[in-house]
Each structure stands twice: as C-alpha cells, then as structure tokens.
Amino acid sequence: MPMNTPTPRLSRRHALQGGAALGLAAAAGAARAAATKTSSGKIVPLAFTDPVWNRETRARLEGDTAPGKFVHGYATGVVHSVRDNEAVKPLFGFEVFSGIRVLRQPDGSYQRLCRELIFYRNLKTGEMMDSWENVLTGEKVRVVDVANDPFNYVISEFFPDPPSYGGLNKDKPPKRPLLLKWDLLGDIVSHDSDIHLYYKNALDPAKWPRESSGPMNRVSELFRYFMRREDVENPELTHLPHSGVWSRITPWLPWMLMDGAPGHIYYKGKFSSIETPDMAPPAVLKRVQERWPLFLTAPDKWVEPSLSSLENFARTEKPQPPRAKT
Numbered sequence: 001m002p003m004n005t006p007t008p009r010l011s012r013r014h015a016l017q018g019g020a021a022l023g024l025a026a027a028a029g030a031a032r033a034a035a036t037k038t039s040s041g042k043i044v045p046l047a048f049t050d051p052v053w054n055r056e057t058r059a060r061l062e063g064d065t066a067p068g069k070f071v072h073g074y075a076t077g078v079v080h081s082v083r084d085n086e087a088v089k090p091l092f093g094f095e096v097f098s099g100i101r102v103l104r105q106p107d108g109s110y111q112r113l114c115r116e117l118i119f120y121r122n123l124k125t126g127e128m129m130d131s132w133e134n135v136l137t138g139e140k141v142r143v144v145d146v147a148n149d150p151f152n153y154v155i156s157e158f159f160p161d162p163p164s165y166g167g168l169n170k171d172k173p174p175k176r177p178l179l180l181k182w183d184l185l186g187d188i189v190s191h192d193s194d195i196h197l198y199y200k201n202a203l204d205p206a207k208w209p210r211e212s213s214g215p216m217n218r219v220s221e222l223f224r225y226f227m228r229r230e231d232v233e234n235p236e237l238t239h240l241p242h243s244g245v246w247s248r249i250t251p252w253l254p255w256m257l258m259d260g261a262p263g264h265i266y267y268k269g270k271f272s273s274i275e276t277p278d279m280a281p282p283a284v285l286k287r288v289q290e291r292w293p294l295f296l297t298a299p300d301k302w303v304e305p306s307l308s309s310l311e312n313f314a315r316t317e318k319p320q321p322p323r324a325k326t
Helices: 012-016 051-062 282-291 309-316
Strands: 071-082 089-104 110-121 131-133 140-142 146-148 153-155 181-185 188-200 216-228 243-250 264-274
Touching: 051 089, 051 110, 051 153, 089 264, 089 282, 110 282, 146 309
Parallel strands: none
Antiparallel strands: 071 089, 071 264, 089 110, 110 146, 110 153, 131 140, 181 188, 188 216, 216 243, 243 264
C-alpha cells in the first residue's frame, strides 16, 4: 500500500526540541521514501497509510515481537493540581514501572499484556511516599501505590475498543482501520496516541464521599513517542527503542481525600523503554523488589478484567471515615 511522501529533513536537534510538527502528505500513489539501509541490506519502508504496517510497528513499539521476550517501561514526572482561580500547582512526583509482552495470534493480531506500577515521591526530598501532607487540605493522608495487573488489549489492523473498566465504560465505537498518527521529524519518527474517556465512576460518592470526585470520571491520556527512523525501518529489530512524553488528566487521586472538592489532577512526565529492571532508579527498583516482585516480569497469558487504578482502588481499599473536626 502506498505510503506518505516524507517532508524535508530537519536537524535532529530541531526535531527533538519540538519545532513545528511536520505533516506527511497522505495521498494514494505517493512515491515511497528512500529508506535507510540496515546492516543486512533489508528494509521495511515507512508505510503510514497501511493498517498492517501500523499493527506491526505498534506491536514492536509496545513490546518485543520475538517469541518469549518482553520489555520494561519506565516513566517519571510530576502530578499537578488544577483548580479554579489559582495557578496550576505541583503536588508530588510519580514513578512508573511496567512489564509488557506481545503475543502474536493466528490471525496476525497481538495480545498486548501489561502490568504496571505507579509510586509517588516527595518533591522536596525525592523519597518515595507512604504518607503525604495534603497541601490542598492540610490533612495527612496515606499514599496508595498503583498496581494495575493486568491492563491488556489487542493490537490488530483495527483500532481497539476503548477499555471497558469492568463494564463501567459502555462506549463502543464502530470498527476503523488502524491508521495511527505518525510524523517524520527529520530522522525521527514520532507517534501520537491519545484517548479521551467519560464513564461511570467506580467510587460512588454515596459510598466513598471522601475519596470520590463525583458520579462520573473524565480521563484523558496523551502519549508522544519518538524513535529513530533507521530503527523503525529495520526489520531485524523486534522491539523499537523509544522515548516520549506522557500527560494524564484525571480526577483527584482517591487517597488524597478531597471530599468531592472541585478540580482535578494533571500528570506530566517522560518515558522510555528500558532493557533491564536495573536501568530504573535504585529507589524504584527496590520498591518493586520488596513490595511487588511479580511485576519484574510481564504477564504471559490473557486474563480479565483489565481495570484502571480507580477501579482497583475500589476493590482493594475501604472508605475512610469523615475527617475529624478541629
């Protein structure tokens, strides 16, 4: 299937500094780009308008398509508060550690199997937090690690259905060919992956008055991946090394005990794939080893259901009593 004609090349420095995003002309019959030769002489030219190429490239990006292999992911950043009539405020840091495996199926699709952890850290000391002085309320609260196991979906020639979160999200859009958002920034291939959801909150405010932000959840996740073009075009690479930036808009974390106050939180961070767990910061690896050793490997079979941190919180925690009056 014909691919897009690449834009003129930029310097890598300008591409990575986030200069103006360069679109690719997507017309049927456009000339194929000159592909970068690999050491073996084999190439897989960029084919942004081909759903099969999108499937295979996304699988190589998410995991490792070689049998028996999986990859780890690491992310770090800051969680901010967003409230009316005040500036956005940094609250605490976050650290993500994950394991992802992709299993090829007879129809050519991949099961994408993932388990992921999120820890929170003190911005002043850098230490992992088990408790936190909530600067928005003045209350000391217990911090709850995120441990999502599993968070799975299928990578095929069509866009996957949005996550159901145990049946809470009823959105079922029609099937669409998997034509993802790609751009060529000089010799860097970028990929945008966004999801915007609005669905019933597992934390019913009648049962969880302190933890819940209301009857509905509004959640957005925005990923920007960056890879070397020569890696993407190299069929010998069963995993595509990458880095990127991640944003998440979500209700107050339930353990913040915001009592349904207006506002929300905003995650902003950077991520990459890592070859081995010890490439994560020592404090992160130590907490994984001591508290969540199962997460040092990726899942090896499909299980249900796949839940987000809010649904898992509702299953593992208990509603807190009303705040003591002073």
